[in-house]
Amino acid sequence: MSMLTNPRTQIPGGIFLTDSVIDHFFRYLMPLWPEPHQRLTFETAHGFVYTETMIQGLVQLFIFQALGELVSKFALPFIPGPVLGLVLLLAFLSVLGAVPASIDLVGGGILQHLGLLFIPASVGVVLYLPVLKANAWAISAALVISVLATVAVTAGLLKVLAKKEQAHE
Amino acid sequence: MSNEFQNYLPPISEIWVYLSGSPLLALVLTLSAYLLGLTLYERSQRNPLANPVLIAVVVVTLSISVLDMPYAKYFEGAQFVHFLLGTATVSLAIPIYKGFASLKGRMGVLLLSLVAGGITSVFTAVGMARWLGVDESLVRGLVAKSVTAPIAMGIAERVQASPTLTAIFAVSTGILGAVLGRYVLDALRVTAWWQRGFALGVAAHGIGTSRAFSVHPEAGAYASLGMGLHGIVGAVVIPYAVAWWF
Numbered sequence: 067m068s069m070l071t072n073p074r075t076q077i078p079g080g081i082f083l084t085d086s087v088i089d090h091f092f093r094y095l096m097p098l099w100p101e102p103h104q105r106l107t108f109e110t111a112h113g114f115v116y117t118e119t120m121i122q123g124l125v126q127l128f129i130f131q132a133l134g135e136l137v138s139k140f141a142l143p144f145i146p147g148p149v150l151g152l153v154l155l156l157a158f159l160s161v162l163g164a165v166p167a168s169i170d171l172v173g174g175g176i177l178q179h180l181g182l183l184f185i186p187a188s189v190g191v192v193l194y195l196p197v198l199k200a201n202a203w204a205i206s207a208a209l210v211i212s213v214l215a216t217v218a219v220t221a222g223l224l225k226v227l228a229k230k231e232q233a234h235e
Numbered sequence: 236m237s238n239e240f241q242n243y244l245p246p247i248s249e250i251w252v253y254l255s256g257s258p259l260l261a262l263v264l265t266l267s268a269y270l271l272g273l274t275l276y277e278r279s280q281r282n283p284l285a286n287p288v289l290i291a292v293v294v295v296t297l298s299i300s301v302l303d304m305p306y307a308k309y310f311e312g313a314q315f316v317h318f319l320l321g322t323a324t325v326s327l328a329i330p331i332y333k334g335f336a337s338l339k340g341r342m343g344v345l346l347l348s349l350v351a352g353g354i355t356s357v358f359t360a361v362g363m364a365r366w367l368g369v370d371e372s373l374v375r376g377l378v379a380k381s382v383t384a385p386i387a388m389g390i391a392e393r394v395q396a397s398p399t400l401t402a403i404f405a406v407s408t409g410i411l412g413a414v415l416g417r418y419v420l421d422a423l424r425v426t427a428w429w430q431r432g433f434a435l436g437v438a439a440h441g442i443g444t445s446r447a448f449s450v451h452p453e454a455g456a457y458a459s460l461g462m463g464l465h466g467i468v469g470a471v472v473i474p475y476a477v478a479w480w481f
Contacts, residue, residue: 146389149467149470153467177327181269183385204368213416215356217439218423219348221423221433
């Protein structure tokens, strides 16, 4: 078996090495950037391909986040930067017509453990314990009523509108 | 020889000072508390009441008060986890994009219900809280509570609400929605999976979405769509609504 393989070969798990924007970007800017089939990857080193894909995904997400922050800073200060980054990434995915494996790998991984990320801020609850204790019942009641009403209004309206649309057709 | 070695070894108290001075302690604390939460969540067959975030927050809160560590000091270390919230928000584009694929021309209907649900969420929460005489410093934290936590905290900063309170209320809302949502849906006789899922995603964001996924994949896909769209719409509209209303 040859030591050099084409990195474009699909590895188990369905990850392609060369699907990233950055890759295309570099190849466009730098004629010397190796074509995918020129790159040296050891056949045994699927782990390497995997981590490279991970880093590509992370860098792309950071780029969209940074773009979002820039737009937020200079054009739309009332919308948080990450939300603009989300919209930009969404537009990019729609243009691409698919989710690149690298972005899917990293973004999916982060979203799977989304909860972990708001622990540091939530621990700040220690600073609010006295005022929360004093208002515990009222706050709980407001939260329960509000969530019940939100589910009811959203689902109810959805049901009515969907029925209407069906009758229309 | 052993004497020489001992000279190099700092006393244990100094090691402790070094550890608590570096971000490591806060990071290890946060991550292991979350792992513990996840384990308990899996053990309870993914019962939404055993929410891993809730468990982790309780564990970390207790630990830092036992260690006598001020919150500011803890956050100094844990901010590296906190930083990824922005990246996670950007990643939300993935489930939204995948959700679009299964839409089948329902966009208009979904958006209308989403806006109605979002308005209901803010008005009922703030209205009830004021009516019950909740402290005004807490009321602002309720404004973004039905939006997914990473975006809700971004909104909170813009409307001069506390990101902490917003996160706490968002997590509580998510748990309540995941637990109670099905009773409301059954009472209203909403049977289509996509409708049930979308409503859960709008009202109870991430926690409702994982609940929806555990019930039915179609419900889950629509729930992530509902959560993501609510995040975008909320980030644009809520700051205006607050400026106008407060």
